[in-house]
Amino acid sequence: MKRSSKQIEYTEDTEALANFAKALGHPTRIVILKHLENQSCCFTGDLVDVLPLAQSTVSQHLKELKSAGLIQGELKPPKIKYCINQENWNIAKTLFQQFFD
């Protein structure tokens, strides 16, 4: 943004929905989430094998999904097990449902 601009105000729901949508706004992240829906859980390495991307890139996408609240990581040495964050997943689901009327 050129001008730092008068920090626009949005409702919480609008902000939340846009946030979730943004996290879903990349095909790689859709693939990751679909994978997690099937397997219920998986490790970073599994995804690196499936996706034609560098390990660091996959890790970065996972980080974004985590910061959006859609997934969570559980330490399972020496691996990390990622699962859908069911609570936030349901919130997102509801927001999209409401949005699409």
Place this chain on the structure above:
Amino acid sequence: MKRSSKQIEYTEDTEALANFAKALGHPTRIVILKHLENQSCCFTGDLVDVLPLAQSTVSQHLKELKSAGLIQGELKPPKIKYCINQENWNIAKTLFQQFFD
């Protein structure tokens, strides 16, 4: 992207869903779409009045929503009437529904 990279392949649905999600990935565009859902249609000027953004910025957001297929513009001189593109709206709705299981 640093390396032009081996053009990753995604399924059509994955690509389409990510595309719609990306279009929804900004709160201003959510506000615009909610507005269009209520009014069914509206003019660019109406949105400029509602949103604390420059006219050119609003126009840019509208362009993105249009190129994502979520809205369509109809010439209604001297104004332009924007409406939800119901066909693609339904496609998006279905994709999100399927995705959220």
Place this chain on the structure above:
DNA sequence: AGACCCTATCGTAAATTTACGATGGTAAAA
């Protein structure tokens, strides 16, 4: 302690996004 996995983070580069003001184009109105 040392070697080995697995994964996160850092540094970096290119592309894209978001925002603005200024300009241009189209169609009605004077």
Place this chain on the structure above:
DNA sequence: TTTTACCATCGTAAATTTACGATAGGGTCT
């Protein structure tokens, strides 16, 4: 025909996103 209204597009700047390789860190196993 000139003016006016409405809106898209251009040019530009800053921020963010996407991608990579390299490095670092946490935990096992030897």
